[in-house]
Amino acid sequence: MASSTDSTKILCAICKKAKGQFKCEGCSQAFCPNHSIEHRNELSKQFDEIVFTYDSIQQALLQQTQGLQQHPLVQKLNQWEADSILKIQQVAQQLRNELSNELMQCTSGTRKELQAVSNELKQSREDNDYSEIELRKWTQKLESIEKEFRNPTDVGIYEDPTALIRNISIVHQGIFDAFDLTSGNGKIEENGYVVTKDNLSGHIEVRGKNEYTTGNYTLRFQVEYLMPNGWIFFGIISKFTPTKNESFTSSSTYGWSNRHQTYTAGNLDNSPTLEVLEGxxxxxxxxxDEQTIEMTNERLNRTQKLSIDTHQCLFPWKLHLNLHKPNTKVRILFAND
Structure with missing residues (x-):
């Protein structure tokens, strides 16, 4: 039987004998001399395991830093880069071939036009039958041929602005133009395909970049913003006519406003014209070639036509718009839009 003295002693946590002389502050248990040493050795073993784990992580981190290119995520990124480059090269080669074919067709067309001019020159020289009118016509024709040859307008490159790696493609957009000049506070954006008037009322003239001397060309526009009582003019003007805000009164102006106004050589004819609304x-x-212009509202499927007096509107012709109300906005569309 244990004595009352033994019952007051602290028991060892391992052997359960009343020899608990050492208390561990970490686990709050008491140990006899022998088992206190054993407990300390166990703590030392756990400490060594923690140090080993630390060293292992440290070594792995060092190896990863030194050999970063071998990291699986980096290898995945490298593979994506290689695949992307290969795809870009394949698309680029395909587009080079397509573009070469398009440019060859343009060259063939240019040769035919030059041959036609050559035949006219030869015949006129033989007949000694030409005047300033013919000389001006041939000069303008050759200028137009050279401009089209150096900067073809029936083929272009479209670059997708929304992709991370911008996708490009050849666009068969037909003959196109771009806004190039305004007489007032008009803002030309998106490589000349959009013009926006300022936030004040008042007329401004807008002209296209291209010059038209021979052939026929269809230009398409979308009216992206126009007030319900807005005023807008579509037509042509001679290159040689100075720009001015009220350009619809210029002597070489031909075209229509949406307010039942037809302009011939700058003269106003209040006759019914096509309705034009936003959108x-x-x-x-x-x-x-026929010295005419036509305007069609595709929503209404209605067309109006004007004959052009080339003594009033000398070649080359230029695209001609006039905007009036604040923030009026017009976009040139590609043929496939």
Whole structure:
């Protein structure tokens, strides 16, 4: 039987004998001399395991830093890069071939046009039958041929602005134009395909970049913003006519406003014209050979036509818009839009 003295002693946590002389502050248990040493050795073993784990992680981190290119995520990124480059090279080669074919067709067309001019020159020289009118016509024709040859307008490159790696493609957009000049506070954006008037009322003239001397060309526009009582003009003007805000009164102006106004050589004829509303798509046909222009509202499927007096509106012709109300906005569309 244990004595009352033994019952007051602290028991060892391992052997359960009343020899608990050492108390561990970490686990709050008491140990006899022998088992206190054993407990300390166990703590030392656990400490060594923690140090080993630390050293292992440290070594792995060092190896990863030194050999970063071998990390699986880096290898995945490298593979994506290689695949992307290969795809880009394949698309680029495909587009080079397609573009070469398109440019060869343009060259063939240019040769035919030059041959036609050559035949006219030869015949006129033989007949000694030419005047300033013919000389001006041939000069303008050759300028137009050279401009089209150096900067073809029936083929272009479209670059997708929304992709991380921008996708590009050849666009068969037909003859196109771009806004190039305004007489007032108009803002030309998106490589000349969009023009926006300032936030004040008042007329401004807008002209296209291209010059039209021969052939026929269809330009399409979308009216992206126009007030319900807005005023807008579509037509042509001679390159040689100075720009001015009220350009619809210029002597070489031909075209229509949406307010029942037809302009011939700058003269106003208050006759019914096509309605134009915000969102409408307008097609303007410039026919240099027949010396006419036509305007079509695609929503209404209605067309109006004007004959051009080339003594009033000398070649080359230029695309001609006039905007009036604040923030009026017009976009040139590609043929496939």
């Amino acid at each position: 409408d798509v307008i097609a303007l046909l410039i026919n240099c």
